[in-house]
Structure formats: structure tokens, C-alpha cells
Amino acid sequence: MRILYVAVMVLSFSLVPSASAETVAVGLFAEGNDLYRQGSYATAREKYLAAAETGARDSRLFYNLGNACFKSDRLGEAIVWYERARRLSPRDEDIAANLKFSSYIREDRVEGDEGMNPLWRLSVAVYRLPTEDELAALFTLSFFALFGLAAWRLGRSDRGQGNRWLPWFVTSGLIAAVTALLLVARVQDSRADVAVVTVEEAVARSGPGSDKTVVFRIHEGTEMRLQRRENEWLLIRLENGLGGWMRASDVTVI
Amino acid sequence: MPVVDKLQASANDLMARRGFAEAVRIVVLLLAFPSLCAAEITFEASVDRVRVSRDQPIQLSLTIASTENLPHVPAPQISLAGFEAYGPSVTQIILNGDTNFSRTLTYSLHPLRTGRFTIGPARLELDGRQYETQAITVEVVKQRTQQKAKGVGEETIEDYLFLRATADRQRAYLGQQVSLDYDLLYRTQVHDVTFKTVPSFSGFWFKTLFVAKQLDPKREMIGDVPFNATPLRKIALFPTTAGRQRVEPFEITCSVPQQRRSRGRGGLSNAFSLFDRSLFGRSQSLILRSEEIEIEVLPLPEAGRPEEFSGAVGDYRISLSARPLSVPVGDPVTVVLELSGIGNIGALTMPPLPELDSFEVYEPKRSLKEEVVNGQYGGKVAFEYILIPQRSGRLEIPSAFFNYFNPVAGEYQTLRSDRISIESHGDSPGEQHVAYGLTRAEIAAVGEDIRHIKPDVAALDHSARFHESRIYWALHAIAPIGYGALYFLQRQRRRLVGDVAYARRRRSRQAARRRLGDAEQGLAAGDASVVCTRVHEAIFGFVADQSNRSATGLTVEDCVSLASSWGAPESTAEELSELLRLCEFWRYAPGAVRVAELRQLHERAVQLITDFGALRE
Numbered sequence: 001m002r003i004l005y006v007a008v009m010v011l012s013f014s015l016v017p018s019a020s021a022e023t024v025a026v027g028l029f030a031e032g033n034d035l036y037r038q039g040s041y042a043t044a045r046e047k048y049l050a051a052a053e054t055g056a057r058d059s060r061l062f063y064n065l066g067n068a069c070f071k072s073d074r075l076g077e078a079i080v081w082y083e084r085a086r087r088l089s090p091r092d093e094d095i096a097a098n099l100k101f102s103s104y105i106r107e108d109r110v111e112g113d114e115g116m117n118p119l120w121r122l123s124v125a126v127y128r129l130p131t132e133d134e135l136a137a138l139f140t141l142s143f144f145a146l147f148g149l150a151a152w153r154l155g156r157s158d159r160g161q162g163n164r165w166l167p168w169f170v171t172s173g174l175i176a177a178v179t180a181l182l183l184v185a186r187v188q189d190s191r192a193d194v195a196v197v198t199v200e201e202a203v204a205r206s207g208p209g210s211d212k213t214v215v216f217r218i219h220e221g222t223e224m225r226l227q228r229r230e231n232e233w234l235l236i237r238l239e240n241g242l243g244g245w246m247r248a249s250d251v252t253v254i
Numbered sequence: 255m256p257v258v259d260k261l262q263a264s265a266n267d268l269m270a271r272r273g274f275a276e277a278v279r280i281v282v283l284l285l286a287f288p289s290l291c292a293a294e295i296t297f298e299a300s301v302d303r304v305r306v307s308r309d310q311p312i313q314l315s316l317t318i319a320s321t322e323n324l325p326h327v328p329a330p331q332i333s334l335a336g337f338e339a340y341g342p343s344v345t346q347i348i349l350n351g352d353t354n355f356s357r358t359l360t361y362s363l364h365p366l367r368t369g370r371f372t373i374g375p376a377r378l379e380l381d382g383r384q385y386e387t388q389a390i391t392v393e394v395v396k397q398r399t400q401q402k403a404k405g406v407g408e409e410t411i412e413d414y415l416f417l418r419a420t421a422d423r424q425r426a427y428l429g430q431q432v433s434l435d436y437d438l439l440y441r442t443q444v445h446d447v448t449f450k451t452v453p454s455f456s457g458f459w460f461k462t463l464f465v466a467k468q469l470d471p472k473r474e475m476i477g478d479v480p481f482n483a484t485p486l487r488k489i490a491l492f493p494t495t496a497g498r499q500r501v502e503p504f505e506i507t508c509s510v511p512q513q514r515r516s517r518g519r520g521g522l523s524n525a526f527s528l529f530d531r532s533l534f535g536r537s538q539s540l541i542l543r544s545e546e547i548e549i550e551v552l553p554l555p556e557a558g559r560p561e562e563f564s565g566a567v568g569d570y571r572i573s574l575s576a577r578p579l580s581v582p583v584g585d586p587v588t589v590v591l592e593l594s595g596i597g598n599i600g601a602l603t604m605p606p607l608p609e610l611d612s613f614e615v616y617e618p619k620r621s622l623k624e625e626v627v628n629g630q631y632g633g634k635v636a637f638e639y640i641l642i643p644q645r646s647g648r649l650e651i652p653s654a655f656f657n658y659f660n661p662v663a664g665e666y667q668t669l670r671s672d673r674i675s676i677e678s679h680g681d682s683p684g685e686q687h688v689a690y691g692l693t694r695a696e697i698a699a700v701g702e703d704i705r706h707i708k709p710d711v712a713a714l715d716h717s718a719r720f721h722e723s724r725i726y727w728a729l730h731a732i733a734p735i736g737y738g739a740l741y742f743l744q745r746q747r748r749r750l751v752g753d754v755a756y757a758r759r760r761r762s763r764q765a766a767r768r769r770l771g772d773a774e775q776g777l778a779a780g781d782a783s784v785v786c787t788r789v790h791e792a793i794f795g796f797v798a799d800q801s802n803r804s805a806t807g808l809t810v811e812d813c814v815s816l817a818s819s820w821g822a823p824e825s826t827a828e829e830l831s832e833l834l835r836l837c838e839f840w841r842y843a844p845g846a847v848r849v850a851e852l853r854q855l856h857e858r859a860v861q862l863i864t865d866f867g868a869l870r871e
Contacts (some may be wrong), residue, residue: 022716030710037707051714058715060708067707072349088715098704136721140730147733151740183721206619213619215586240584 029061032068041071059089063098070102076198076220076252077121078102083223083254087190090128106221127182132190142175143165193226195236195251202251204244208233214245226253258728265487296318297330297378299387302512302538306367307395311539312337312508315388316376323355324380330359332376336394337363340448340507340539346447362507362539365394411540412509413479415440417486419504419544427552429567430661432595433629434493436504436544439474439481444508449486450541453506457495457551459598463626464488490631492598493551493569501547554659558666562606566658568597568632572605574654574671576641584678587613587641591654591671594634599624604637608652611676613641643678650675755802759870762799766792766863773856783842785852789859790837792832796863800870810834820869826862833858 018176032047045068051061081100089095130138149169157217201219205212208230218238227243228235234251237243295318302313304529316330342359363373370393378385415438422433438447447469471482486506493499534744554567600622600635607615618637625633641650651674660667720726724739750757770790776784791805797813798805800820814831836855840847 022713024718025714026711029714029798033707033710054713055718056712056716060711061714064707070704094705094708101704119394126451132719136719136726140726143730144733147737151737154737154740154744157542187721213638214616216616216642240582243587 011081021054022056025051025056025061027115028054029056029064032064036064036068036071037216041068044068045074057088059092059095060084060223061087063092063095064244066095066098066102070098074198075102078150079223080196080198080252080254081108083196087254088131090188091133102221107219127185129240130182135179135186139176139179139183142149142172146172146176170208177190193253195226195234195253196220197224198252199250199251202246203244204236204246206244208245216242220253223254224251226251257803258383295324295380295383295385297376297385297387298331299374299376299390300825301373301390301392304391305393306365309541309543310363310365311541312363312365312373312392313538314363314373314390316359316361318357318378318385320355324357327357328378328379330378332374334361334363334373335797336366336367336369336371337373338816339363346801364507364508364541368394370394385764414442415444415508415510416505416541417504417544419485419501419540419547421491421501421547421549424548425552426493427567427659427661428493428496428554429565429598429659431568431631432493432549433463434487434489434491434501434547435485436487436489438469438484438486438506438508438542439470439476440680441479441483442510444469444510445537446507446539447486448507449505450507451503452487453502453504455489455491455501457493457499458491458501459494459601460492461598461600461631462487462492463490463629463631475532488629491549491869492601493549496553499549499551501549503546506542507539508539508542509539512538528656535793555664555666559743560657560666562655562669563657563659563666564603566597566602567661568595568599568658569660569662570595570597570602570656570658570669572654572669572671573654574674576651576674576676579675579681581643583643583678584645584680585643587643587676589639589641589651589674590636591618591639592634593656593669594632594637596627596632597658598629599631599633599635602635605654605656607637607639607654610641610651612644612647612649613651614644616642641676643676646678646680648675649678683814734828758802759800762796763863763867765799766796768796770856770860770863773859777849777852777856782840782852783785785849785856786837786841786844789855790834790841793837793859793862796866811839818867820866820870822866826865829858830862833862847863 002095020214028047028051031220032044032051032147035041035044035047045065048061052065062081066078067086069075069081079099079102079147082095082102084098085092085095091226146169149165149172153165153169185186197218199220201217204215205218207213208216224236224238226234227237230245232248233245234248235243236246236251298316298317298319302315303310306312314334316332318327318330332370340362342361345356345358347354347358349354365371368424370391373390374387375389376387379572380423417441418435419436420435420437426432438444464485466484466486469484471484474481474483487504491501517734571594573592573594574585574594578587581587589607591607593599593605604618604620607618616639618639621636621638623633623635624631641651653673654671656669658667658669659665687717719807750760762782769788773785773788773792776782776788794808794813797803797816798808801816813834814827817830818827822830833855840852840855
């Protein structure tokens with residue numbers, strides 16, 4: 001038990017930031033809010049960025065930063081921060097609304113979910129519903145419940161008195177398996193390089209070089225998947241499968 | 255008498271007449287003699303002729319000769335103003351080991367102008383000494399030096415060696431290809447062929463199709479005389495200016511075996527014989543010049559000239575291809591418009607692609623592949639377009655066309671490609687005003703502006719995600735490890751309960767240790783009876799537990815027999831027997847035993863149980 005206690009304490013302390021960084025971030029966040037309310041969006045953006053540089057990973061900070069970028073005519077950057085905020089708080093309505101609005105006013109069309117099968121759309125919604133922390137917590141609970149039930153069953157001498165424990169055991173196992181799969185998928189998704197165009201217009205070429213044929217042009221705010229990097233060139237692919245090489249300086253990875 | 259012997263005799267004579275000091279002086283002279291007799295070096299310059307015409311080269315030879323080998327000879331210094339010098343080629347001869355050394359540097363001097371010129375003197379510094387050749391004066395005249403009139407049976411160099419320039423046509427249209435070949439024809443040995451002057455081809459755009467890297471002759475009859483014909487250069491000319499255009503002569507330099515002055519037989523028939531160029535034979539440099547070529551360039555006819563004519567002259571074909579032929583709206587289609595044929599393919603301009611309303615067209619990428627077909631320059635040029643269909647349905651790419659002038663037919667011609675149909679499916683961009691499920695009608699629900707910022711907070715989350723920590727995942731290992739430990743303990747417990755023999759075996763050592771502990775207490779108290787009783791019980795109990803038998807009915811013989819069956823050595827079995835008998839004896843005669851003997855008995859019992867335990871494992 002002592003070992004378990006020590007491990008939990010180590011885990012807790014390893015995840016807790018220093019108090020000073022947190023205080024600074026809160027102060028910068030408040031300053032940013034004041035400036036935003038006064039209409040100084042560019043300065044507010046700088047304050048929020050400074051708060052983010054302290055290591056804060058708070059969806060509220062990212063959301064406000066997205067707003068400040070949006071108001072400073074930085075649509076692509078706003079979408080980057082809204083997306084980062086949504087990953088932390090997928091059920092936040094404000095984030096979803098501003099992301100929708102930003103996505104709507106960008107120049108390029110993006111494949112939406114409306115063409116999906118309803119069942120598939122529901123599955124995607126369910127998949128996106130919990131946060132990664134919630135999935136991790138659920139997995140831990142079900143995992144320990146699974147082994148706890150197994151241990152409890154092992155310790156019982158009256159094993160002949162039915163299998164009432166079995167449904168609980170199976171349920172715990174299923175929950176643990178599903179949450180583990182979802183968590184892995186979400187982590188993979190969040191680690192997948194998704195980028196947003198942050199310049200007014202970006203040119204995709206047939207190869208990594210300025211002399212290569214222009215394949216297509218996309219505009220600020222368009223999201224895409226990164227597939228490969230070659231020096232300052234990125235191979236990107238749009239939702240519709242169209243791919244091309246773009247300058248790394250034209251996009252920001254979420 | 256040799257010089258050294260004479261000096262030796264003089265020394266002897268002096269030793270006799272003038273005494274020792276004089277003799278020492280002579281010996282010193284003798285020792286210094288080799289250096290006084292150092293190698294004799296000569297440095298000479300010579301030319302093969304002193305009067306030449308402007309187009310004749312002079313061969314200058316600088317010869318360093320020595321009676322000893324000269325391993326390092328520096329390059330001589332010489333002024334060659336008025337000439338273009340080629341070389342030097344070096345010939346070094348060492349005869350009779352190192353007694354005769356000769357190094358000859360040969361320069362080929364081509365006069366730059368007429369007049370009298372002084373070559374040299376050449377200077378050479380060798381081992382601190384300066385050597386200098388005599389200056390040579392040569393005269394360069396305008397006309398070739400008077401040759402002897404060619405008489406019957408006499409031949410000139412041109413009968414053996416000449417440079418031929420051939421154009422495949424003397425009249426050509428502007429932009430029409432004219433193939434120009436330069437061939438070296440010879441029927442003597444030729445070597446060191448180098449290009450001296452390549453024409454500038456002013457009035458033409460030209461493309462060099464072939465440059466010889468080595469002589470590759472083919473047999474060719476000139477009249478009834480066989481020659482070796484080697485192509486040196488092949489050039490495709492495309493006239494750029496109408497009128498009479500001249501191609502300047504092409505010049506090369508080469509070396510042939512030097513003419514031998516054969517008396518009696520006369521002529522040059524032997525001069526270029528294969529046997530004339532021996533290892534140490536001399537050769538002479540020549541400049542060969544082709545004849546000037548004149549081409550009459552005709553302007554392109556005005557009659558029938560299409561408006562879109564871009565100046566292409568030749569013989570071409572056109573093709574238009576696309577892939578894929580079926581795509582969703584918004585996906586790219588690669589369309590390749592290719593022109594191929596004979597002509598100045600590299601200068602072709604992009605033919606206009608037809609108006610394409612249904613596609614978004616991106617700037618094309620040009621690729622060129624040059625070819626030489628039947629000695630004619632041509633190839634293919636491709637223009638690769640990226641087209642993005644903007645609506646669904648059957649979209650047509652109309653024929654592309656290309657105008658050019660065909661000089662063979664003498665008329666303008668128009669090429670047309672096939673039409674191509676692209677099947678485009680899916681929704682067109684105009685129908686999709688959606689983003690993340692938002693339609694245009696839903697914009698009201700979103701509002702005309704973004705939502706407001708989040709209010710101030712007491713704390714911002716800085717912590718990393720739990721699942722991103724390795725400790726988090728390591729903690730999960732506790733559950734399966736704990737379960738495994740519990741499972742093992744439970745299994746042990748159940749086995750102890752259900753398997754009596756296993757349980758007795760597992761506990762046998764513990765029981766034996768406990769009894770031996772009691773015996774140790776008896777030993778401390780000096781109670782021989784207790785010690786012997788407990789040792790006896792410990793051994794009997796251990797054997798009974800290990801073999802799952804009752805200790806009550808066991809005899810000493812049974813114990814020994816069981817120990818033997820476990821694989822105990824005979825000596826151990828005998829020790830067991832002796833120990834048990836001593837125990838039984840001393841239990842009933844405690845006064846007959848001493849404390850030391852009891853301690854030894856205890857120790858032997860402990861050892862025996864340890865040994866048996868090891869055997870049973």
C-alpha cells in the first residue's frame with residue numbers, strides 16, 4: 001500500500017505545475033480579457049499567447065485566444081486555437097459555435113458531416129463526446145473493477161453458488177476494452193498532424209519546390225492533414241483526397 | 255692513358271719531389287675530379303621551317319641533352335609572341351642506362367599574323383646553372399609557300415587528308431532544319447585531332463547533334479580511291495534570317511607522320527606509310543579547314559498563313575490525353591497536350607487550350623524530350639495541365655489545334671487533337687455552402703458574430719493529461735500483478751488443504767526445525783534426555799512427513815531404507831542409522847554422554863535434515 005501511495009503522489013506531483021506559472025497565466029488571461037473588452041484585440045491576443053506560453057492547457061484560454069485572433073483578422077490562427085480548445089472541451093457550445101462561424105466565413109469549402117450515414121454521424125458524435133481525461137478515468141475505473149471482481153471471485157470459497165458476479169465482470173471488461181480503444185483512437189487523432197492555412201492564400205504544388213506545377217490553391221482557415229515533411233515543404237491532403245506540397249510557413253499545425 | 259691515370263702518376267711524382275703538403279693538394283684535386291667532370295648538358299632549339307605561310311604551323315623543338323640522367327628538368331622559359339602555341343609534347347630518351355639522356359619538348363606554333371618573328375631564346379635553369387638556346391627568326395608570309403608544281407605521279411597532302419563539310423540542302427525556308435556534317439577523310443595515320451575553330455553559325459539557331467570523342471572511321475570511296483571517313487560533328491541549323499547565309503569554315507588541327515625526304519622514289523606515297531611513324535619518329539602538325547557553305551534562306555510564304563501561326567516549321571503531330579476520365583467534382587484531372595515530330599522542337603510555343611468553362615485550369619507544366627531520328631533533330635514537347643471540374647455531368651474538352659509550316663509540302667498545315675469527355679460526378683461547389691454541417695440557412699442560428707470570450711478564472715489548467723504520463727500506465731500494472739499474486743497464494747492454500755502428502759511435505763522442515771530448536775534448549779540446559787528425544791523426533795518426523803507415513807510405526811531400518819530410496823549416499827544412510835541408534839541409547843542412559851557429544855549429535859542432525867531436504871527438492 002505504501003508503494004501505491006508513493007506512486008500516486010509522484011503521479012500527482014508530476015502533473016501539477018508550479019504555482020508561480022499558474023498565477024502568471026491567470027494574470028495574463030485577466031489582462032487579455034480586459035483588453036478584449038476594450039476592443040484592443042491584437043494586444044489581447046499577445047496577452048493570451050503569453051499565458052499559453054507558460055504551459056497552460058486550458059480550453060477557456062485557447063477559446064479566448066481564438067476570439068482575439070478572429071477579431072484581429074487572423075482567421076486561420078483563430079481556427080487553430082478553436083480546434084485546440086475543442087480537443088480539450090469537446091462539449092463546449094461556445095467553442096463549437098465560434099468554430100462553425102469561422103469555418104463558414106472562410107473562403108474554401110470543407111466537406112461536412114451532412115453527407116454521412118446518420119448512424120455513422122451518431123457514432124462520430126459519441127466518439128467526440130467525452131474528453132480524453134474522462135476516457136482515461138473511465139478506463140482506469142473499469143480496469144481496476146475488472147481485476148477487483150476477478151480477485152473477489154478468486155477469494156470466495158462458495159463458488160458453487162451461481163455466477164452473479166459474471167455480468168459485472170463482463171461489463172467491466174467491455175467498458176475497459178471500449179474505453180481503451182476510444183482513448184487510443186482519440187490520442188492517435190490528436191497526434192495526427194492536422195494543420196490550418198494561416199496565410200491569405202496558399203499554393204499547393206506537385207512537388208517540394210517553387211518550380212513545381214501548381215496543383216491547387218487554398219485559402220486561410222482551410223484544414224488539412226499533414227502526411228510528410230521535406231525541409232520547409234509539407235505534403236498535405238485535403239478532406240476530398242486532393243494532395244499537394246505547401247510551404248510549412250503557410251500553415252500551422254493544430 | 256686515361257686522364258685519371260695521368261693525374262695519379264703526377265701525384266706520385268709530386269709526392270716524391272715536393273713532399274707531403276703538395277701531395278695533399280693533389281689528392282684534394284683527385285677527390286674533386288668527379289664534380290669537375292659533371293654531366294655535360296646541352297640545351298638547343300630548332301624549328302622545322304623558317305618560312306611559312308599564315309596557315310602553316312611551325313614545329314619548335316627544345317632539346318635538353320645530357321651525358322647523365324636528369325631526373326628533374328624544369329620547364330624552359332621562352333617568349334612565343336606572334337604565335338598561338340600548342341603543347342608541348344614531351345619525348346624523353348634514355349640510352350645505355352643513364353649515360354645518354356635526351357628530353358625534347360615540341361611546340362606547335364600557329365602564326366597569328368604575317369611578318370618576321372623571333373622565337374626565343376629559351377632559358378633553362380638546372381642545378382643552379384643557366385642554359386640558353388639561340389634565338390630563331392622565322393618569316394610568316396601571306397601566301398602559302400610556293401609548292402612545287404604537281405607533276406605527273408606527284409601527290410599533295412590533300413590527296414591523303416581533308417576535312418569535308420556537307421549540308422543536306424542549299425535552299426531552306428526560315429526555320430527549316432538544315433543538317434550539317436563535318437567529316438574527316440584520310441588515308442594516312444592521323445592523331446591528335448583537336449577542334450580549332452568552330453563556326454559561329456551567325457544567321458542560324460543551331461543544335462549540335464553529335465561531337466566525336468574518338469576517330470571512328472568507315473570506308474568510303476572518293477572516286478576510285480578508298481578513304482577512312484570519320485564524322486567529327488553533326489549540327490542541325492535553323493535559319494533565322496532570310497537571304498544568302500554563309501557558314502564559316504570549320505578548322506581542326508591534327509598530326510600526321512612527317513614527310514620523309516625519300517630520294518629516288520619521290521612523292522608522298524611512302525611519306526604516310528604505316529611504317530613511317532616509329533616510336534621515335536617525328537610527326538608534323540596540320541591545320542585542316544573545311545570549305546565555306548552557302549545556304550539560300552527563303553522567307554515563309556505569306557499566302558495561307560493562319561492567324562495563330564507561331565513560327566513552327568517542320569513536321570509535327572499532336573495528341574491530347576486525360577486521366578482519369580471519371581472524377582468527383584473538385585478532383586483534379588491531368589490533361590496532357592503533346593506535340594512531337596521533326597523540327598526545332600525546343601522552340602515550340604504552347605498551343606492554346608480551348609476555352610473550358612466547366613473547369614478551373616491551372617498553369618501548365620512543360621516537359622521536353624529531344625531526339626535525333628534519321629539524323630534529324632526533333633522529339634516531343636508536352637504541356638501538362640491540371641483541370642478541376644466545377645460541376646457534375648459529362649464535361650467535354652474540345653479539340654486543341656496547332657498551326658505550323660511544312661517545308662516539304664511548302665504550305666501551312668493545322669493539326670487537331672481528338673475531343674475528350676470527362677465524367678464528373680458529385681455536388682458542384684455552388685451547391686455546397688456548408689462547413690461543419692452548417693448550411694447557408696443555418697447562419698442565422700449561429701449569428702452574425704462569434705460568441706463572446708470566457709470570463710476571468712481563478713485558475714488555469716496547466717496539468718498534463720493523465721494518460722500522457724507513463725506513471726499512469728505503470729499504475730495499471732498493479733491490478734494484474736496483484737491478481738496474479740492472489741491467484742498464486744490461493745492456489746497454494748487450496749493445495750495445502752486438499753493434498754495431505756503435499757501439506758506434510760511442505761511443513762516437514764518447519765516441524766523438524768522446531769524440534770531441533772527444542773533440542774537446542776535442552777542442550778543449553780544440559781538435559782541429555784531432552785536433546786536425544788527431540789533430535790530423534792525431529793528426524794523421525796521429517797522422514798515420516800516427507801514420505802507421508804505415520805511416525806509411530808517407523809523403525810530405524812525404515813528410515814534408512816526411505817533415505818536410500820530418496821537417493822541418499824550409503825555413507826549418509828549409515829550416518830542416519832548411527833545417529834538414531836545413539837539417540838535411542840543416550841535417551842535411556844543420559845549419564846553416559848557428555849555435552850560435547852550432545853552438541854555434535856545436534857549438529858549432525860541439523861546437517862542430515864538439510865541434506866535430505868536438498869535431496870527431496
